[in-house]
Amino acid sequence: MKRSWVDGQPCTGMPVDDRGLAYGDGLFETIRVEAGQAWLLERHLQRLADGCERLGIPCDQAATRAELLEFCHELVRGVAKLIVTRGTGQRGYAQPKPCHPRRLLLGSALPDYPAHNWQAGVRLFPCATRLAEQPLLAGIKHLNRLEQVLARAEWHDPAYAEGLLRDCTGRVIEGVFSNLFVVRDGALLTASLHRCGVAGVMRAEIIDQARQLGIVTAVRDLAYDELLAADEVFLCNSVYGIWPVTALAEHAWPVGALTRKLQAVVADLSRES
Structure with a gap:
């Protein structure tokens, strides 16, 4: 079971100039999903918000929450990986201004731990x-x-x-x-x-x-x-x-x-x- 969204839309890829790929410029959450619900949802979203603040990534928290809830509802059971990057940027370490963060959601089956x-x-x-x-x-x-x-x-x-x-x-x-x-x-x-x-x-x-x-x-x-x-x-x-x-x-x-x-x-x- 594999599924992926980018900025709320089903997608199978992302731009090669994304700063998450180039520099690891972003954050992620790995979330257990049961019966269409995200386990420890508020803690995951709060940690993501704290991380975005520390890195200076202006993430749209309302959009992130809405997309995550819908994604988990469709996934039903498994693991939802939520990734927020600083988005597309030119060559070099300087942060793009304005910054347009990118939100990715990747779904997979639960690990088969013994x-x-x-x-x-x-x-x-x-x-x-x-x-x-x-x-x-x-x-x-x-x-x-x-x-x-x-x-x-x-x-x-x-x-x-x-x-x-x-x-x-x-x-x-x-x-x-x-x-x-x-x-x-x-x-x-x-x-x-x-x-x-x-x-x-x-x-x-x-x-x-x-x-x-x-x-x-x-x-x-x-x-x-x-x-x-x-x-x-x-x-x-x-x-x-x-x-x-x-x-x-x-x-x-x-x-x-x-x-x-x-x-x-x-x-x-x-x-x-």
């Missing part, structure tokens, strides 16, 4: 690729994902469902396509993303839900030794929800009670969407 990932947990591959620090881009889901491309190329063994990414000083940041949480003494910890990394919408939802449940939750720098010493570890993203992590190299963790509790919360949210 049920084992949710139930028994996954192994993490220790990636050698390190994330560079760039506070101007940290947190937003911009189009340049070459670090993730290089990291994902490091392993081919299907025994590993995800890879661990650290920054250049060795701090734990995230997975290649997910965010990471650790549980220590009943508290929930996740890495600060003010230097690098992507602030996932599922990460934000889990932080809010955990705090509502009275779970002590902290967002701060996370040392590698803290990860190894954790009682529980899990990954999350907006398509698959939560996967427990059971191993990284020679280190192993059980699938813990707090991970299971938050999995149930996420499952309830998906049924409510």
